[in-house]
Every structure is written in C-alpha cells, then in structure tokens.
Amino acid sequence: MSVLIAIPARFASTRYPGKPLAELKGATGKSLSLIERSWRAASAVNGVDRVVVATDDDRIKEAATGFGAEVVMTSTGCANGTERCAETHEKLGGGFDIVVNLQGDAPLTPHWFVESLVQGLNEAPEAEIATPVLRCNGATLNALLADRKGDRVGGTTAVFASDRRALYFSKEVVPFTQKIYLETEMTPVYHHVGVYAYRPAALASYPSWPTGPLEQLEGLEQLRFIENGRSVLCVEVTANGREFWELNNPEDVPKIESMMAKMGLE
Numbered sequence: 001m002s003v004l005i006a007i008p009a010r011f012a013s014t015r016y017p018g019k020p021l022a023e024l025k026g027a028t029g030k031s032l033s034l035i036e037r038s039w040r041a042a043s044a045v046n047g048v049d050r051v052v053v054a055t056d057d058d059r060i061k062e063a064a065t066g067f068g069a070e071v072v073m074t075s076t077g078c079a080n081g082t083e084r085c086a087e088t089h090e091k092l093g094g095g096f097d098i099v100v101n102l103q104g105d106a107p108l109t110p111h112w113f114v115e116s117l118v119q120g121l122n123e124a125p126e127a128e129i130a131t132p133v134l135r136c137n138g139a140t141l142n143a144l145l146a147d148r149k150g151d152r153v154g155g156t157t158a159v160f161a162s163d164r165r166a167l168y169f170s171k172e173v174v175p176f177t178q179k180i181y182l183e184t185e186m187t188p189v190y191h192h193v194g195v196y197a198y199r200p201a202a203l204a205s206y207p208s209w210p211t212g213p214l215e216q217l218e219g220l221e222q223l224r225f226i227e228n229g230r231s232v233l234c235v236e237v238t239a240n241g242r243e244f245w246e247l248n249n250p251e252d253v254p255k256i257e258s259m260m261a262k263m264g265l266e
Contacts, residue, residue, distance in 0.1 A: 082206055
C-alpha cells in the first residue's frame with residue numbers, strides 16, 4: 001500500500017494567526033517552528049512513501065523549503081485541511097492507496113499513531129476514512145474541561161459505536177460525566193487526535209459534498225463525512241508514556257513546551 005502524508009498548513013488561522021510559524025522550544029532549548037516539528041513527526045512514520053507540506057502561503061512555503069520539506073502549493077479556496085489534502089493528491093497525479101492528513105498543529109503525534117491508523121484502514125474495507133482516538137486519563141479530561149470553562153476551544157472529543165464507527169465529534173467534552181477522576185484514572189472520554197487516513201475516492205469526492213449544519217456549528221471537517229452518510233473508523237491508540245496535545249491557542253505553547261521538556265524531545 002502506497003502512503004502519502006500531507007501536512008496542511010495555513011497562515012490565516014482565526015484563533016492563532018501565523019500559527020505554523022510559531023516557535024516551540026524543545027528539551028534542549030532549541031526552538032523550531034510548529035510546521036517543522038509537524039514535518040519531523042510525519043517523517044518519523046514508518047511505511048510512508050512521501051511527505052509534503054500543503055499550503056497556500058508563501059511564508060510557510062519559504063520556511064518549509066528552508067528545512068528541507070517538499071511543498072505543494074494549493075489554492076486559497078480550500079475550506080479546511082481535508083480539501084487541501086484532496087487538492088494536493090490531485091496535483092501530485094494521484095496514485096496513492098492511502099492519503100494521510102497530519103495536521104500542522106500536532107507536533108507531538110507519535111509515529112505509531114499514524115502507523116496504527118493506516119493498519120486500521122487496511123483492516124476495515126468498509127471504512128472510507130480512519131482517525132485515531134486516545135482514551136483520556138483524569139489529567140487530560142481536566143485539561144479539556146478547563147479549556148471549555150475558560151471559553152477556549154481546546155481539543156476535540158469523539159464518541160463511537162461498538163464497531164468503532166464514529167457517531168459524533170465535538171469541541172465540547174462528550175460524553176458528559178459527573179464523576180471526578182483522579183489524574184491517572186482512565187475515563188470514558190476519548191480525545192480525538194487530529195490525523196486522518198483517507199481512501200482516495202472518498203477524499204476526491206469530499207470537496208463536492210454539501211457542508212452540513214453540524215460541520216458549520218462545530219467547525220470540524222470530519223463531520224462532513226458523517227453528515228453525508230460515510231463510514232468513519234475510530235482507531236484507538238495508546239500513548240505508551242507519551243503526552244499529547246495540539247496547538248490550538250497561544251496559551252498552548254508553554255503547555256506543549258513543558259510536555260517536550262518532560263519527555264526529553266529536542
């Protein structure tokens with residue numbers, strides 16, 4: 001199976017303009033941009049044939065080519081990362097069996113998350129898209145709840161059926177639970193990891209599908225698959241001692257830097 005990883009990155013983020021070029025300091029004190037750290041995470045994945053940065057911004061292109069990444073320039077009309085990945089695959093001439101969208105705000109994504117995702121899609125022929133979910137411990141759940149209490153849009157949560165078919169994704173913390181969990185205690189809440197693996201046919205069709213009210217309300221691109229009756233597979237992954245968080249707001253920078261220092265990541 002040939003696998004392409006595309007890293008969609010745009011400069012004009014509403015919550016954090018210029019986010020891909022934000023500097024993150026690692027355990028050694030070395031600062032690297034968010035887009036470079038995301039590219040390094042993608043490049044560490046085994047079994048991948050090609051890794052590209054997909055952007056519509058010359059500043060991101062210049063930065064990415066500067067650290068050695070291949071860049072595909074896409075149109076400014078892409079509504080989200082999935083549409084950008086669809087255009088990228090088309091511009092590259094197609095031909096890949098699986099296209100992975102590793103979003104440019106997830107520099108802490110371990111390589112085994114993506115490897116498990118590709119394997120999960122291979123083993124589920126009925127699924128048109130697969131995405132990883134990570135079961136929250138009490139500490140992660142409390143961090144998600146703190147973001148919502150502080151009126152910040154933090155991580156996304158997922159709920160799925162017994163066959164792992166996604167039922168819903170939300171920027172709210174779902175499902176609701178009244179229980180107070182200890183930091184190391186496992187909870188019934190699953191943190192959605194912002195990575196997707198698509199079958200090319202579904203990816204190519206995605207931009208032509210109507211944008212439904214749930215996608216508009218939540219601002220979550222994966223809901224377009226659900227609203228158009230497509231099967232989304234949730235692949236549960238394990239942290240193996242790694243901490244995971246996405247850079248959604250400027251306040252996330254020190255949190256991610258602290259995690260990198262704790263884990264000894266350059």
